[in-house]
Amino acid sequence: MATVSLRVGDLVWGKLGRYPPWPGKIVNPPKDLKKPRGKKCFFVKFFGTEDHAWIKVDQLKSYHLHKEEMIKITKGKRFQQAVDAVEEFIKSKVSALTSPEDRNKHISSEDNRQNLSVAEISEHNTRKRGRPPKEEKDAFPEPSTVKRLDTSPVASYKWKPGSCSAIIQKLKATAEEEAESTSIQAADSTATNGNVIPTDKRIGFLGLGLMGSGIVANLLKMGHMVTVWNRTGEKCDPFLQEGARLGRTPAEVVSTCDITLSCISDPKAAKDLVLGPSGVLQGIRPGKCYVDMSTMDPETSTEISQVITSRGGRFLEAPVSGNRQLSENGMLVILAAGDKALFDDCSSCFQAMGKKSFYLGEVGNASKMMLIVNMILGSFMASIAEGFTLAKIASQSQEVLLYILSQGPLACAFLDQKCQSILQGNFKPDFLLKHVQKDLRLAIAMGDSVNHSTPMAAAANEVFKKAKALDQSENDMSAVYLACNQ
Template identity: 35%
Template sequence: MGRPMGMNLIKAGYSLTVWNRTASRADELIAAGAQLAKSPQEVAAASDLLLTMVSDPPAIEEVLWGPGGAMQGLKRGSIYVDSSTVSPALARKIAAACAERGVRFLDAPVTGGDWGAKKGELVFMIGGDAETFREAEPILNVMGKKLFHLGPHGAGQTIKLAMNLILALQVDALAEALALVTRAGIQGEKLVEVMQSSMARSGVLDVKAPNLLKGEYVPSFPLRLMHKDLGLALDLANQLGVALPATAAARETYNYVKGAAKGDLDYSAVMKFWER
């Protein structure tokens, strides 16, 4: 998702310096006019606003605190926005480290998939200082259609995990329902047709139902990342003393499919659990 987000910034006239753990993934941005840095530290040192998006907590810790990490390059007075999906506790740790360097921080995970990133229609869920949010808002608006300032550091991550919990459960429930009706000898399309005319209809199921019916799971949001986010949600729930029985059960289903998968699949591939 970082590549289309960067392309939209370039199209909007912003000067962009980029780095990617897999250098070839930055080729399209370089061809469009971005400057390629040799390390996250070099990107941070060149930027008034640093934006990161990586796959998981270990990846962001490596980008920030590993060799050539961004944290040591951040300029006093600059803004750092992390759009990775990580734990609220890690977001607060990053915020504290930034504050020690005189850097302002926002945790700003997104939803909308790669298609939303390409269209500049992501939804940002933001935690941090209101003044910092207002200063970063014009840049974030280039990449997103909706910006929600939700509270202090960690609030964006908390809402993102809750959102992905809902999405994962909805798609898992549709897959389970399709398994039931098809085993009963009824075409899955008939269930979806009724669903779309009822209170059971939802945006995510409108998008994902064709995947389940066709058995085609080209990744828009990979199952491995949804599995990771369900784990983060359960970790947060344990810290807060909140039981999430449906989430725990769904994660086991996603876990089975993840373990059996060959290649990177969309999280709607949870349907494969019933194809055994």
Template identity: 45%
Template sequence: MAEVFKLGDLVWAKMKGFSPWPGRVSNPSKDLKKPANAKKSAVQCIFFFGTNNYAWIEESNIKPYHEYKDTLIKSNKSGAFKDAVEAIEDFIAKGEVFEDGLDPDSLFDRLKEDSIIVEKKTPKIKLRKETPKTRRSDSSGGEGRRSAKKQRRESSTSNSNRDTLESVSPSLNHSSSPRKSASTLLDRPANIARPVTPPLDVETLSQTLKEKNILPSTLKFGFLGLGIMGSGIVKNLINSGHSVIVWNRTQEKCTDFVKAGAEQGLTPSDVVLAADITFSCVADPQAAKDMVFGNCGVLMEISPDKGYVEMTGIDAETSQDIAEAINAKGGRYLEAQVQGSKTQAQEGTLVILAAGDRSLFDECQSCFEAMGKNSFYLGEVGNASKMNLVLQLMAGVTLAGLAESMALADRAGLQQKDVLEVLELTSLACPAVLDKGKAIIEGGFPTQLPLQHMQKDLRLSLGMSDQLEQPLPLAAAANEVYKHAKRLGYGEHDASAVYIRARF
């Protein structure tokens, strides 16, 4: 007998191309339309824990959460899956009420507003100044006869009051002596607001792009994702004369690119339909899969005359899964991982690591010239992802080491600018280390490469090491440091914000 699900039920739901995932039967978000060919009783809208995505799932692919919990938890060991299970278990333990109809961004904004209201209602602690009592003196010198125990107690009270006073005005300036920060149990600073990202000047050509003198391809190119890397890449595609159609989850981000000459697609499938070759550059492996297998996704319009290029930082297994799906419909697939940051993306000086269909690599050459200073073809699908993770592991461990070194210098009473000045004269000097060192000293951590992306790459590197049984003790330790910094609220700051965890 078929299961009957109602609004609010906790379930396991399976999308094509994914393992069963913990979710909840929900009302659809405002932008999620029911598939035109779906029968009313045949599908349910599912909110997926961990990813905070919604999707229409056929009831045959939905199972009750508690009944299948023990079996399905054992079947998936990925970090994202464990986070999703933890999220649904927290939901159950706290007896939370999820407000259906709110998309994840609106829900987050509401939670943020609630936290601000709570903070305003919290009474401030006022320090009461103690008036010392007049002591009775005696001929034996009563003041001098106070017990050592009492002196220690008064000294401890004095230190406590001084710490409380210092906590009223937390500081992150790097002085020679350690200072108390926010009035919390863990002696850590108040969260530093992420610096406002200046708007990207889409229509102005960079000097680097002018010097390249690129002959643009006559093909039409789609681009999915206008995030911190994607926006810089698309800017250079447009300004080098390529015909581009763009899509982004937040449609407002497309406006400036449309003004500069791009077209806009309403869905990823619309972009694929209109373009000869479509690039994708989104947040992580899960988002990359959603782009391909999700509602109105890439796979709906892939055909033998279409090419798909995955630029998202992903693992080899995810890339191979996407390649199989694209190839099964006759399309061509290329993974093109990028080495570089926001600045290199905007200047067109990235390094592109590609693998997969060689003919597609050749057809994308004019695009790769606009994006970067060099491109490499590494053979079969998966090789580029592996190469990228190897390089990201080096970068992540190096940055964690830099953060700890700068924290040690500060604690030892050394001036951090002096450390960087000396470092610049040694064989350790390189642009990446010097740039991150300056970001640590300035303390604002403007985002070049988000900390959460660096931690994601370290996690994927560790996953690859598990499969190959290659020990990575330094990477494992660095990953924990980044995870903690992310937990403290620095995931969207630059990766150099790992310094906060190293110092505090």
């Protein structure tokens, strides 16, 4: 499927049959060469090979928009030579623009061209979700990368003094394009509107913990056909009474369902669920779909993706942001990455369980974003606990502190809920403390992997570890307050 409006002269990535995407240029075909009937296509001259071919529009992508992503997925000497040939072509094209006026025209033209492409991408991403048309099956996956300043022909220009405003405008435009290029697909809470049309696909669900139970309840409520499995079988009983079917093993659920979702506690458990005895992988065959909604490190998610796709399966990571209450109310936020068509196929499921869903591109992106979100959440919770502890020690009213906070810029449902838990000494689990500590640990490790320090998260992590040592793992995250009082 084409994501840009193409024309003769454009640099593109073209995919022909089973060959990897290759850089080329759209050119006019020889006059005596007839255009194939059927789908729209362009005549492409490939760099490095000098081959020509008619390529369907849905197998073409903008060279500049997808350069980084394509270079990552394709290797080899001939491929690198082809890319070098494109870059030489771009340099010669830019150097031909001798006057400042010509350069400005080129910059303006290129910016408008790229902005048009992003607008069209956004228009595609917000189209009605569901099963993609048959003609889209062979399109290679949508990448997560968007236009970068260093991948455009205009990046080689040296800006003159006084051109700071132009740089600022370009940076602003790029940031806006990155935001637009992420498919943000919102679905109203089914708890309030109930207008979800359930998919006719058979849905499997593995893991009926605090989050999974609420998710399955809403899937059934909205009319989905659901087969459930849980390590502790008794947890399946309430859902069987509501019409769910029982799977004896993860492998059985996967083999009998079209799309299987899972929500497990941590990376090890998620990996064991896939690779263990009678695990997910044993039920995977071509066309079977697996959606992992666990919060884990990007490395584990990528590994799971690779083993699923190696068997011909389709994979999507889709960790959820929220807690038990939001899960029960169908108000979760879903962060997804991986197979875009599978994301579309999960449309009704995501609408049933959440208020918004985000498609973030390649596998690993959703895991990274979720860890960052939960790192901020855990650090905030540790700060609340520390503040309420200090108020108590300094002989200040904690009730007054909450009232003051509720009237200022920090006012939010999360603040009120967690502070009330502290005031009442009621730490009934809504978001397990041990899971917050796990996410803090993984976020810190992610920071280490990119040589970025996370001192605030590290400090919060130590407080949560102390709370775990006080036997608070199975209580709510607000129980971290007890560690601050020690």
